[in-house]
Amino acid sequence: MTQASGDHPTTLGDLARIGWHPRPVREEIRANVLERIRAGRPVVEGMVGYDDTVLPELTRALVSGHDVILLGERGQGKTRILRSLVALLDPFVPAVEGSALNEDPLAPVLASTKARLAAQGDATPIRWIARDERYSEKLATPDTTIADLIGEVDPIKVAAGRTLEDPEALTFGLVPRANRGLFAINELPDLPERIQVGLLNALEERDVQVRGFTIRLPLDIVFLASANPEDYTARGRLITPLKDRFGTQLRTHYPSTIAEEVAIMRQEAQLCDPTVEIPEVLDELVAHTAHLARRHPAVSRYSGVSVRGSIAAREAIAAAALVRAVRLGEHPPRARLGDTEATIAAFAGKIEVDAHDTSEREIVATLLAQATARVFTERLGHLDPSDVIAETNDRPLAVDLDGPTATWEQILADRPALAAMGDHAPPSERLVLAELCLEGLVATRRLGKRVLGNRVSYGS
Secondary structure (H helix, E strand, O other): OOOOOOOOOOEHHHHHHOOOOOOOHHHHHHHHHHHHHHHOOOOOOOOOOOOOOHHHHHHHHHHHOOOEEEEOOOOOOHHHHHHHHHHHOOOEEEEEOOOOOOOEOOEOOOHHHHHHHHHHHHHOEEEEEEHHHHEEEEEOOOOOOHHHHOEEEOHHHHHOOOOOOOHHHEEEOHHHHOOOEEEEEEOHHHOOHHHHHOOHHHHHOOOEEEOOEEEOOOOOEEEEEEEOOOOOOOOOOOOHHHHHHOOEEEEOOOOOOHHHHHHHHHHHOOOOOOOOEOOHHHHHHHHHHHHHHHHOOOEOOOOOOOHHHHHHHHHHHHHHHHHHHHHHOOOOOEOOHHHHHHHHHHHHOOOOEOOOOOOHHHHHHHHHHHHHHHHHHHHHOOOOOHHHHHHHHHOOEEEEOOOOHHHHHHHHHHOHHHHHOOOOOOHHHHHHHHHHHHHHHHHOOOOOEEEEOOEEEEOO
C-alpha cells in the first residue's frame, strides 16, 4: 500500500472536519482535465502525432464522462494512452481502512462497512489511496473467467448464513476491486464472447451478476479498453452490445510523418549505452523503412507494422555501434550506416507476411535498400554526384564495414569528391553521409558494389 503524506486525516472524524465531499471518478477526471486545459498543459503527455487527431477526441470523451475504447493496429500507443489517464486522477483519495472495494468513508457501499461505520463512528480508521493504486488492467485471454473479472460466490460465506443476493457472499474479482478508479481491458476481442456478455451490466447498469444472481453494487468505475480492428484476428471479436456500451470509440493510427516516427523512436528507445551517437540520418532511414513496410503489399495490413519495430531497430543500431567500439577501443561509440544491418532482425519479428514465397528478413532487407535510396535522395539529391562516381570508378574503394572509424576518415581525406558530399552537414554526420552517398548511388544503380563478408567494394 502506498502511504500518503503525514498531514492527511487518519480517522473518519478528522476527514469530516476538513470538509471532505465525495465525488464520482468521472467528475474527478473532468475537473482535472479542465484544469489542465486552463493551465495550457496537455491532457495526455508523451504522445507524438496525436495532437490533432486522437487527443482532441479523447479530451471530449473524458469531459463527457464516457467509457472509452481505443481501436487500432498493434504498436499505436493504445496501452500507453490508457495508462497515462492515471495522471488525471487526484493524487490521493480516502477509503475505509480494510475495504476490499476502496469505499469512500462518507459514501459506503457494503452493508458490513455501513455497520462498521455506525459502530466505530468518528474513530473509524481510514487510509489514503494513491492514484497509481486506482488503476487496474487485465489482458484479455481466452482462459479469462467471470470469476476473474466479476467474482465468485464463496461457499464458506454462504454456509455462514449469507444469502446469494448479498454482496458479502461474493469473493470480488478485478472489476469490483477497481471501484473508485479506472479499469482497462487490453485486446478486448480476445475475451470469450460469453465473458464479454458478463460485462454488459457492469458497463451500463453498474451492477454485476454471478451465477444468475444480481449483486447490486453501485460501482464507480471508468471502463477503458483497447482492441484491434474486428477483422484483424480470427481469435475473437468484439460483440456489438458491449461495443455499444462504450460512450466513445477512438481510432488510433501510426505516425503520419517521418519526423513523428523519429520523435517516437528517440523518446522510447532504451539504448544500451547513453553515450552512443546515432546520427539523425540513420533515424530517418529506420523511419522510412517502417513507413515503407506499412505500405508493402506482402505485409499484412491488418496486423500493421508496430512502432516497436522502429524503436527496436534504433536500439539494435546502438548495440552494433557499441560492440564495434568496444572491440576496437573507440570512444564514444558512433553508429555508422553499416550498423543498419542490425535492424533486419529487429524488424523481422514485427511484421506478418501474407505471401508464402517471401520471408520477413528478405522483405526488410529490400525495404532497407529502398529506404536508403529515399534518404539519399532527400539528403543528397540536390548535389551532383558525378565527381564521386568518376572518382570511385577510377579508384575502386574497398572497405571493412566493421573496421575502425579512422579508416573512413582516411578515405575521406583521400577522396575529396566523396568528402564534399558532407560539407553542408555537421561534423558528426559527414562520415555517415559519405557512406549514404555510396550506398545511395548503388541503390539507384549508378555505382557498382561487391560484398564479401564484411568487406565491401564500390566502383565499376
